[in-house]
Amino acid sequence: MIKVVVLGSGNVATHLCTTLEKHTRILLLQNYNRKGENIANCGVTITNRPTEIVDADLYIFAISDDALPTVNTEFNHLKGLIVHTSGSTPLEVFSSFERKGIFYPVQSFKKNIPVSFSEVPIAIEASHESDQQLLVRFAQSISKAVYVLNSEQRNILHVAAIFANNFSNFMYTQAEEICQTNAIDFNILKPLISETITKISTNSPKEIQTGPAIRNDKKTIERHITTLTDQKKIKLYQLLTAAIQHYYE
């Protein structure tokens, strides 16, 4: 039975407490948060005093990236494995701890929307092999998708996520704006967008690329450029069309 203390009061801390409290093979001993609030509205013991934190195998700091360095001074009396949940902070942030690790759930959480942790990918890292095993065992007990990644790989995953989320979302913004300036309901495109996502669940996105760029359909590309009126969108259309053509050359 792995004994766990969750520290923090944000979305990740809340969902972790909710999930761990019901778990039969994990013992959630305590939640620490500054205000001493019962964040998950559950039966877990709450404290807001660092000195009252009980002995555990695993301490999960689900706090903001900026606050992580303060753990070295405020919580340096803790024994056991100390981990954080940040995707972009290296292991070394815990400079005053010898046993340290990362438990990074690759999903965005909202407080009031229930999360099925079993579907959330978890990226794991630890400074010691035995702690990595402990973390993997812990993570696998709540998620079906556990990956061991070192800090460099996690950084690369973060770059990939910029393309997969931030940049693709910016494309949706462009599409919505093109619709809006022409009194077309953006909802018309949503089933098509969902379809792309359904497709990449079983196909490589590389294999399902369609459109005038990959077909080198010059007539349609020319018509589209004439259709667009915003110079920045024209530039973006041309750059991305060229990038696609170059990629599939």
Place this chain on the structure above:
Amino acid sequence: MIKVVVLGSGNVATHLCTTLEKHTRILLLQNYNRKGENIANCGVTITNRPTEIVDADLYIFAISDDALPTVNTEFNHLKGLIVHTSGSTPLEVFSSFERKGIFYPVQSFKKNIPVSFSEVPIAIEASHESDQQLLVRFAQSISKAVYVLNSEQRNILHVAAIFANNFSNFMYTQAEEICQTNAIDFNILKPLISETITKISTNSPKEIQTGPAIRNDKKTIERHITTLTDQKKIKLYQLLTAAIQHYYE
């Protein structure tokens, strides 16, 4: 009761026949296709002879864009409203017909995957007001999402779809490739991608943009550029970061 003939043997023709044959307020009289095949494996009468096509209110040519001009010579004996299902072909392609229109289902179809037409957005256009009414009535009897768009708007919708599908899919390709070259499983990112799609079903993509570009987080942007090794991806990262920053300025 609207009397309909569907012409063609592709994915759209097949799904239309399957849907219309079961319909209680639409009378599917016939399917024409060159090979005389029973494409939808249903009870509809099939013909492969243009002269045997029966009288109907509506003829739906669900054939390839390239083949549409041939309708003017091969099928110019047909009375009733003649429509095509193409998103990028103007109404004027049917030069020898007086009553013409467009019935464009904004979704990609695959032959063996069932489609719930009630969820498929339909873009409608017709050269006559009365025919537009007929088409809207017909479309609304099979779909909850019917939009009247003229050829210019449909062209604009097509441009918007390039951003929403082709360009966003290319971003997924970049993300997958970044993962692959670094031995990271691309599946880790799929729940995050799905989450973005869930979010834009109720939020404007403009409002949910996140990431280092919009935060102007120079340190992370610099780290990401150093992480990437492929010059084309670096260029793309820089251009899109600049575009996002410019957009939200």
